[in-house]
Amino acid sequence: MTDDSQRNFRSVYYEKVGFRGVEEKKSLEILLKDDPLDIEKLCTFSQRFPLPSMYRALVWKVLLGILPPHHDSHAKVMAYRKDQYSDVLHALTVVRFVNDATPQVEVYLRMYQLESGKLPRSPSFPLEPEDDVFLAIAKAMEEMVEDSVDCYWITRCFVKQLNSKFRDSLPQLPKAFEQYLNLEDSRLLSHLKTCSAVSKLPYDLWFKRCFAGCLPESSLQRYVFSYCIQAAWSLKEFLALMVWDKVVSGSCKILVFVAVEILLTFKMKVMALSSAEKITKFLENIPQDSSDAIVSKAIDLWHKHCGTPVHSA
Amino acid sequence: YLEDVKSQASGQLQAAESRYEAQKKITRVLELEILDLYGRLEKDGRLRKLEEDKAETAE
Amino acid sequence: YLEDVKSQASGQLQAAESRYEAQKKITRVLELEILDLYGRLEKDGRLRKLEEDKAETAE
Numbered sequence: 001m002t003d004d005s006q007r008n009f010r011s012v013y014y015e016k017v018g019f020r021g022v023e024e025k026k027s028l029e030i031l032l033k034d035d036p037l038d039i040e041k042l043c044t045f046s047q048r049f050p051l052p053s054m055y056r057a058l059v060w061k062v063l064l065g066i067l068p069p070h071h072d073s074h075a076k077v078m079a080y081r082k083d084q085y086s087d088v089l090h091a092l093t094v095v096r097f098v099n100d101a102t103p104q105v106e107v108y109l110r111m112y113q114l115e116s117g118k119l120p121r122s123p124s125f126p127l128e129p130e131d132d133v134f135l136a137i138a139k140a141m142e143e144m145v146e147d148s149v150d151c152y153w154i155t156r157c158f159v160k161q162l163n164s165k166f167r168d169s170l171p172q173l174p175k176a177f178e179q180y181l182n183l184e185d186s187r188l189l190s191h192l193k194t195c196s197a198v199s200k201l202p203y204d205l206w207f208k209r210c211f212a213g214c215l216p217e218s219s220l221q222r223y224v225f226s227y228c229i230q231a232a233w234s235l236k237e238f239l240a241l242m243v244w245d246k247v248v249s250g251s252c253k254i255l256v257f258v259a260v261e262i263l264l265t266f267k268m269k270v271m272a273l274s275s276a277e278k279i280t281k282f283l284e285n286i287p288q289d290s291s292d293a294i295v296s297k298a299i300d301l302w303h304k305h306c307g308t309p310v311h312s313a
Numbered sequence: 314y315l316e317d318v319k320s321q322a323s324g325q326l327q328a329a330e331s332r333y334e335a336q337k338k339i340t341r342v343l344e345l346e347i348l349d350l351y352g353r354l355e356k357d358g359r360l361r362k363l364e365e366d367k368a369e370t371a372e
Numbered sequence: 373y374l375e376d377v378k379s380q381a382s383g384q385l386q387a388a389e390s391r392y393e394a395q396k397k398i399t400r401v402l403e404l405e406i407l408d409l410y411g412r413l414e415k416d417g418r419l420r421k422l423e424e425d426k427a428e429t430a431e
Contacts, residue, residue, distance in 0.1 A: 036317065068324025070317075080328040084335045087396070091339040094403050095346045096410075114342055115335055121349070315374060322381030329388035336395040343402035350409035357416050 024049045028059075036069035037062055046249035057150050060248050064157035085149045088114055097123050105138040108152050112159070129204075134159055136209045158248065162208070166252045173207045176256045180305060184260055188267055197276035202284045206259045207252075246299075254302050261298035262286060 031041050032055065042059055045051075051059055061067040066081060067074055088111045092098045097110050097119070109131055113119040127135075138155045145151040162170065178198060181189045192198045205211065246254040262283065263270060273279045 036320070068321065068328075070321040070324060073321055073325050076325055077328040080325075080332045084332040087332070087339060087399075088335055091342060091399070091403075094406055095342060115338055117338060117341075119342055121345075315377060318374065318377055318381070322378075322385070326381070326384055326388060329385055329392065333388055333392040333395060336392055336399060339399050340395060340402065343399060343406060347402060347405055347409065350406065350413065354409065354413055354416070357413065357420075361416075361420065 025052050028052065028055060032058070035071045037071075039063065039069060043249040046245045047251060051245050053144075056245075057145055057147070057154070060154050061150065063248050063250075064154060064161065066153045066157055081153055082149050085111075085152055104148065105135050105142060108138045108155055109134050111152060112156050115156070133204075133208050158244075161248070162252075165250070169252055170207050173252065173256050173259075174201070174203050176253065177201075177203075177206075177259050180256060180260050180301075181263055183305070184301070185264060185267065188263060188270065191271055192279070195274060195276050195279060197279045200276045200280050201259075202280055205284060207255050211255070211258060246302075251302075253306060254298065257302040257305070258294065258298040261294045261301055265294055265297075 028045055028049075028051070031038065031045060034041075039062065042063060046059060046063065058067075062069065066077075068077055089098070089107065092107070092110050092114060097114075098107050102110075110119065110123075112134060113131075134155070137159055138151075141151055141155045141158070145154055178189065181192075189198075192201075266282070266286070269282060270279055273282060
């Protein structure tokens, strides 16, 4: 990690969790008092700032359509959601797809499969690639959302958003990745091309799983510890959330900039590798000790190329 | 204000409908399971019959 | 007119809820059937196991 990126990272986070963090929290609280809630303003807020963890589940549920904008309806609608959750879960135990020993994320997967009419004939059938994506996302979500009803609904709607709202844009992301990498560092891109690595990069991990399980956490622990305490973020949620707040609120392009930033951060290493296989393997297992600033720098990069969303509150 | 009432109602209705749809999906899964279980019972029955027959022939 | 919209909305919601309740009753019936079938399958399984054991002892 260079001094420069460290400074960059620090400045971003002093800004985010220092006095401005308090201001942001206040302005979010004002937005949350609106009745009905203004979805557009909440989107803009999440695009610009990391959500304080105490409000994250609520904002995500509203943005993903799990809760309607009217406060009066929240209790009733959430009761429906809970019913639906326990109905589906119960049915799965009756047909012996899940039992007490089934890992929670697998329970979520079976529930999702049942609800989308894709439950296989037997639990012993091998999983489809899309199931692995679901599991990876559910696993990451489980770390951040405590309540299991919330966690299931958020995962379900998050994955649905990837498959519907972003269905057409996700396949475009590798092309956009190439384009922005070329703007940021054309030498790096030519190196990837020379190794014929461009088509073999871990795009599925980056853009289908939204980096779930990819960005290491342990390095962050010592580095952002103090910031996390101030901001009431748990360490585990920190990284993915910075990105996922943006995805939930409607931008999947942020994923491209995280990917570009990963490449820029590990430029020396990647330039030293000469085969596509080695490059891909390296990128799938980013070292634990030097990726601290990737996400915050990626967000800067995103704002630089796409402009900062106007916060109209 | 009228729009507001309408949108509030539609939010609730959507959640209620989704709960109903899930219940319908559940019914379908349970039906398939029943068919499957009947199939297994019959196969078991046939198998036992076959074994009994074999046992008799052997005697 | 507003009252009209409100009562229409609550009517729709009620309809969705009663559809759900009806479907849930079906689900419950199917569930019982499944439990019963599993019971029979297991009994059969145990029975066969028992007979096999007996056969082995007899040999």
